[in-house]
Amino acid sequence: MDVWQQLIFLLGxxxxxxxISIISFLIGIAVGLPLAFIRVYEKEISFVVDAYExxxxxxxxxxxxxFFFFGLGPYFPFPFGSxxxxxxxxxxxxxxxxxxxxxxxxIHGVGDEQMIAGISVGFSKWSAIRHIMVPxxxxxxxxxxxxxxALLIKDSAYAYVLGSISEMMKRITDLRYMAGDVIGPYxxxxxxxxxxxxxxxxxxxRWGNKRKKKIGL
Amino acid sequence: MTDYVMEAKNVYKxxxxxxxxxxxxxIVEAVKDVSLQIRKGDIKLIFGPSGSGKSTFLRCMAMLDIxxxxxxxxxxxxxxxxxxxxNKARARIGFVFQHIYLFRHLTALGNVELALRxxxxxxxxxxxxxxxxxxxxxxxxxxxxxxxxxxxxxxAQRVGIAxxxxxxxxIILLDExxxxxxxxxxxxxxxxxRDLAKEGTTMLIVSHEMPFAKExxxxxxxxxxGHVVETGPPSLFFNAPNTDRAKQFxxxxxxxxxxx
Numbered sequence: 001m002d003v004w005q006q007l008i009f010l011l012g013x014x015x016x017x018x019x020i021s022i023i024s025f026l027i028g029i030a031v032g033l034p035l036a037f038i039r040v041y042e043k044e045i046s047f048v049v050d051a052y053e054x055x056x057x058x059x060x061x062x063x064x065x066x067f068f069f070f071g072l073g074p075y076f077p078f079p080f081g082s083x084x085x086x087x088x089x090x091x092x093x094x095x096x097x098x099x100x101x102x103x104x105x106x107i108h109g110v111g112d113e114q115m116i117a118g119i120s121v122g123f124s125k126w127s128a129i130r131h132i133m134v135p136x137x138x139x140x141x142x143x144x145x146x147x148x149x150a151l152l153i154k155d156s157a158y159a160y161v162l163g164s165i166s167e168m169m170k171r172i173t174d175l176r177y178m179a180g181d182v183i184g185p186y187x188x189x190x191x192x193x194x195x196x197x198x199x200x201x202x203x204x205x206r207w208g209n210k211r212k213k214k215i216g217l
Numbered sequence: 218m219t220d221y222v223m224e225a226k227n228v229y230k231x232x233x234x235x236x237x238x239x240x241x242x243x244i245v246e247a248v249k250d251v252s253l254q255i256r257k258g259d260i261k262l263i264f265g266p267s268g269s270g271k272s273t274f275l276r277c278m279a280m281l282d283i284x285x286x287x288x289x290x291x292x293x294x295x296x297x298x299x300x301x302x303x304n305k306a307r308a309r310i311g312f313v314f315q316h317i318y319l320f321r322h323l324t325a326l327g328n329v330e331l332a333l334r335x336x337x338x339x340x341x342x343x344x345x346x347x348x349x350x351x352x353x354x355x356x357x358x359x360x361x362x363x364x365x366x367x368x369x370x371x372x373a374q375r376v377g378i379a380x381x382x383x384x385x386x387x388i389i390l391l392d393e394x395x396x397x398x399x400x401x402x403x404x405x406x407x408x409x410x411r412d413l414a415k416e417g418t419t420m421l422i423v424s425h426e427m428p429f430a431k432e433x434x435x436x437x438x439x440x441x442x443g444h445v446v447e448t449g450p451p452s453l454f455f456n457a458p459n460t461d462r463a464k465q466f467x468x469x470x471x472x473x474x475x476x477x
Binding site: 113114116117118119120121122123124127131132135136139213214215216217 | 279281304305307308309310312314316318319320321322331332335336337364365366380381384
């Protein structure tokens with residue numbers, strides 16, 4: 001197999017790698033954002049968020065994936081029998097723990113005054129959060145969110161251990177045996193991973209900086 | 218039915234300033250047994266040394282700080298009672314902040330419109346119209362599409378006032394609306410407030426703008442160390458206040474104003 005054939009074979013793994021990372025990233029937003037606000041504004045139950053963060057950040061994702069897929073999968077084939085689901089589930093909820101930390105810093109950066117101003121015009125706490133804090137918190141979080149996304153692209157490679165998802169790591173390994181070449185597949189794979197992470201992280205960072213300038217954050 | 222738009226009855230509020238060490242923490246009694254009544258169309262001005270608790274009292278009136286003791290009434294409704302919908306009440310109170318606190322991610326128009334759309338749930342066209350009317354009232358329609366970071370302090374504060382009046386609140390509370398501005402920018406904000414006064418807007422203002430006070434206030438309230446020391450019309454304070462403390466304070470503040 002020449003380099004181009006190898007590259008084309010590896011490119012076949014891009015859709016799975018991208019969909020695992022993007023779905024996990026979205027799960028991370030959907031779960032992490034509320035967690036961060038609960039942590040800051042609902043003091044009585046903030047310990048739950050602390051525990052959640054420690055648990056998901058403290059256990060290697062490879063352990064979690066193997067546990068949910070091979071441990072729970074046989075007993076709950078729906079949903080844990082699906083390798084793709086388990087990969088997104090584990091990476092998404094781990095990302096939520098990371099993102100919760102990122103957003104928490106951003107909430108403090110945006111400042112309590114914005115909340116108070118929102119309350120003063122008649123918003124409830126949670127609608128002020130929705131209409132006033134969330135849009136600013138996203139802008140504030142951009143460099144952190146960029147590296148979180150890059151982390152997810154890389155960590156999607158753990159899905160390899162589940163065996164049945166044709167993402168890039170799986171394709172690299174398959175290629176090793178098909179091509180009888182060890183160096184080529186890894187070098188090509190490394191280049192593809194970089195190509196998937198940096199442009200988006202960079203674009204997100206640029207967008208955030210522009211927006212920050214505009215709103216004076 | 219009460220005659221008062223707003224009333225404070227024996228309000229107390231203290232807070233804790235945390236120091237590095239436990240011994241350095243101290244409790245500040247910012248509001249001690251303060252009562253106040255405001256009728257429709259009244260303009261009252263609270264003034265006094267900084268750190269005396271005026272702002273805390275004003276925030277208690279808007280229930281942005283919850284009083285430790287005492288009652289706050291908005292019309293007939295007791296805001297300090299249990300189970301009151303405070304968000305609904307706050308929608309009927311306009312609040313203008315010393316440091317302005319415009320929503321940074323929204324334009325001037327967006328700032329004024331947001332509560333009309335999302336709190337009062339007005340239809341889009343009507344909210345837009347009322348927001349533009351409010352901006353016109355403070356003479357700042359040219360900034361409608363600007364973000365707060367692109368405005369001067371005076372412009373931003375006028376948008377802050379527009380945000381407070383757009384809902385047609387029963388009363389507007391203003392917490393030192395000019396004291397965070399550069400001196401040359403206070404004039405435009407004062408002009409705006411003068412216009413509101415002419416229209417009969419009910420206002421409770423914390424401010425040290427003495428010429429303005431003399432001109433528009435029905436009653437001035439001298440506030441020091443957490444309570445009301447003396448109240449009376451501006452003529453009282455500008456001629457001969459009864460208490461020594463008010464006398465001292467007036468002398469100092471009038472000297473300062475003439476020096477400027």
